[in-house]
Amino acid sequence: MGNRDRIFVVAMVVLACLTIGLPSAGAYIDPGAGSFIFQAVVGGVLAAGFAIKVFWRRIVSVFTGKRPSDTTTDEHPTRTTSDV
Amino acid sequence: VTPSPEDLVGEPVAGSFRDPAGFVFRSGGVLYRQVNEVHRDAYDQFVASGLAQRLQAEATIIPFEEVDVEAATVGAYKVLRPHEIDFVSYPYEWSFSQLRDAALVTLDVQSVALDHGMSLRDASAYNVQFHQGRPVVIDTLSFDARGEGPWPAYRQFCSHFLAPLALMSTRDVRLGQLLREHIDGIPLDLTARLLPRRARLRPGLAMHVVAHARSQRRHGSDGEQMETYRKRFSDSSLRGLLDSLRSVIRSLAAPRGDSAWRDYYDEASHYSDDASASKESAIDSFLDQVAPATVWDLGANTARFSRLASRRGIPTVAFDLDPYAVEAAYVSARERDDRHLLPLVLDLTNPSPAIGWANAERMTITDRGPADLVLSLALVHHLAIGNNVPLRMISEYLASLGRYLAVEFVPKDDVRVRQLLSSRDDIFPDYTREGFEGALSSSFEIVRREPVASSTRLLYLLRKR
Numbered sequence: 005m006g007n008r009d010r011i012f013v014v015a016m017v018v019l020a021c022l023t024i025g026l027p028s029a030g031a032y033i034d035p036g037a038g039s040f041i042f043q044a045v046v047g048g049v050l051a052a053g054f055a056i057k058v059f060w061r062r063i064v065s066v067f068t069g070k071r072p073s074d075t076t077t078d079e080h081p082t083r084t085t086s087d088v
Numbered sequence: 089v090t091p092s093p094e095d096l097v098g099e100p101v102a103g104s105f106r107d108p109a110g111f112v113f114r115s116g117g118v119l120y121r122q123v124n125e126v127h128r129d130a131y132d133q134f135v136a137s138g139l140a141q142r143l144q145a146e147a148t149i150i151p152f153e154e155v156d157v158e159a160a161t162v163g164a165y166k167v168l169r170p171h172e173i174d175f176v177s178y179p180y181e182w183s184f185s186q187l188r189d190a191a192l193v194t195l196d197v198q199s200v201a202l203d204h205g206m207s208l209r210d211a212s213a214y215n216v217q218f219h220q221g222r223p224v225v226i227d228t229l230s231f232d233a234r235g236e237g238p239w240p241a242y243r244q245f246c247s248h249f250l251a252p253l254a255l256m257s258t259r260d261v262r263l264g265q266l267l268r269e270h271i272d273g274i275p276l277d278l279t280a281r282l283l284p285r286r287a288r289l290r291p292g293l294a295m296h297v298v299a300h301a302r303s304q305r306r307h308g309s310d311g312e313q314m315e316t317y318r319k320r321f322s323d324s325s326l327r328g329l330l331d332s333l334r335s336v337i338r339s340l341a342a343p344r345g346d347s348a349w350r351d352y353y354d355e356a357s358h359y360s361d362d363a364s365a366s367k368e369s370a371i372d373s374f375l376d377q378v379a380p381a382t383v384w385d386l387g388a389n390t391a392r393f394s395r396l397a398s399r400r401g402i403p404t405v406a407f408d409l410d411p412y413a414v415e416a417a418y419v420s421a422r423e424r425d426d427r428h429l430l431p432l433v434l435d436l437t438n439p440s441p442a443i444g445w446a447n448a449e450r451m452t453i454t455d456r457g458p459a460d461l462v463l464s465l466a467l468v469h470h471l472a473i474g475n476n477v478p479l480r481m482i483s484e485y486l487a488s489l490g491r492y493l494a495v496e497f498v499p500k501d502d503v504r505v506r507q508l509l510s511s512r513d514d515i516f517p518d519y520t521r522e523g524f525e526g527a528l529s530s531s532f533e534i535v536r537r538e539p540v541a542s543s544t545r546l547l548y549l550l551r552k553r
Contacts, residue, residue, distance in 0.1 A: 037314055055328075
């Protein structure tokens with residue numbers, strides 16, 4: 005195998021490595037489908053994590069006497085219309 | 089009946105054509121939102137469940153009322169009249185904290201919607217606008233009955249909010265400008281490639297950006313299988329998802345970096361207290377004289393002079409090219425509860441273009457004007473000498489932005505101009521007081537000319553011809 009052949013073979017192998025695993029043409033790819041399925045896959049873990057967090061806050065609140073904070077508004081005070 | 093644009097009464101507002109639920113139109117100078125018949129059930133639930141009222145009370149959506157005016161097309165169920173936003177701005181013009189607050193308000197609204205059995209169909213950053221100093225969701229037709237399964241707006245939320253915030257926080261604040269190129273948010277695979285390795289390993293970003301992007305690539309053609317996954321995502325999963333997104337966004341620190349401009353007024357070696365005070369009093373008397381309904385401050389830095397207008401209750405937009413200066417101005421306005429000041433990132437040498445479908449979805453800066461009064465303080469020498477823009481062209485562009493112009497002339501003997509000229513040839517023979525007044529007089533007439541104390545600078549008040 006001459007030098008030129010060797011270069012050709014190496015180039016083909018490199019090209020094959022670069023293209024394997026690339027997604028097919030983008031026009032019919034819907035990232036929304038992947039986002040949807042992804043949520044279903046991680047949904048259980050997220051639900052469990054959230055339940056533990058809420059449970060932990062309740063335990064802490066028993067000792068500190070503070071009401072468990074509302075997850076929608078803490079640290080990000082929303083303005084009420086009374087002061088608009 | 090599907091409404092068609094052909095039988096439209098009034099003017100549809102650009103960028104409001106994708107949603108079958110309704111659209112925004114302008115009639116007799118007033119802004120309305122039409123609710124289409126197809127959205128009747130969802131709109132009724134939005135009102136009857138108390139969600140509309142609660143979100144308005146919490147000031148997280150734009151206030152609106154139902155009105156009895158002619159609908160713009162057939163197929164209308166109701167017509168709403170929303171409070172009008174003083175100045176429409178876009179995510180690529182926001183600083184880090186502005187985008188972060190917009191993200192958090194979107195999550196808040198979604199969480200409250202869940203309490204009322206509803207859910208946001210979209211989580212586009214363009215659905216948020218700054219109203220009286222705070223971000224509010226403006227798309228009142230984005231609420232659907234919750235149903236079951238994953239959140240359809242999750243991809244959009246990650247691309248519109250999480251991706252740019254993560255890149256600005258962990259890589260470089262300038263990457264926020266990618267939103268200008270990617271109108272539907274920064275693609276997550278691109279974000280994953282641009283994040284620093286350490287950021288990719290942070291649990292929140294590893295999940296919502298890196299693994300999410302991988303899933304998009306892997307399942308991009310699995311749309312038909314989506315139904316089989318629907319049952320695997322409960323309301324608790326959605327609560328967990330929202331909580332996780334909120335945590336990761338809160339954990340992203342505002343970017344810090346060297347900014348030549350942010351400390352401009354602090355160092356202030358080029359301004360004596362005298363000069364500043366005299367400039368302030370001149371601007372104040374210009375404001376008295378013009379009594380503008382809107383003010384734009386170009387090259388506003390941290391909005392020091394813009395505040396002279398905003399403290400009078402005049403809706404004031406403070407533009408600057410430096411994202412750190414805009415960030416400082418926003419954080420300070422938020423702390424002071426200044427409801428009339430909107431700081432925005434804008435490079436005047438390359439201002440926000442018209443983008444989107446037919447180049448008509450998002451407006452240029454000029455499209456959003458003109459303002460009653462434009463402030464252009466210590467700016468023209470940067471454009472004329474720093475960027476080689478001829479004075480006459482500067483004058484014409486400023487005339488397209490406002491009816492009145494307050495402009496500062498910084499002559500060549502000023503320390504700042506000497507600094508600009510130190511690194512380039514002086515190819516600006518017309519940059520003199522006479523040349524400046526001559527160039528401006530093509531578009532304006534001079535109303536007043538005031539010297540700035542303890543300096544050789546001049547302030548002009550000009551009226552557009």
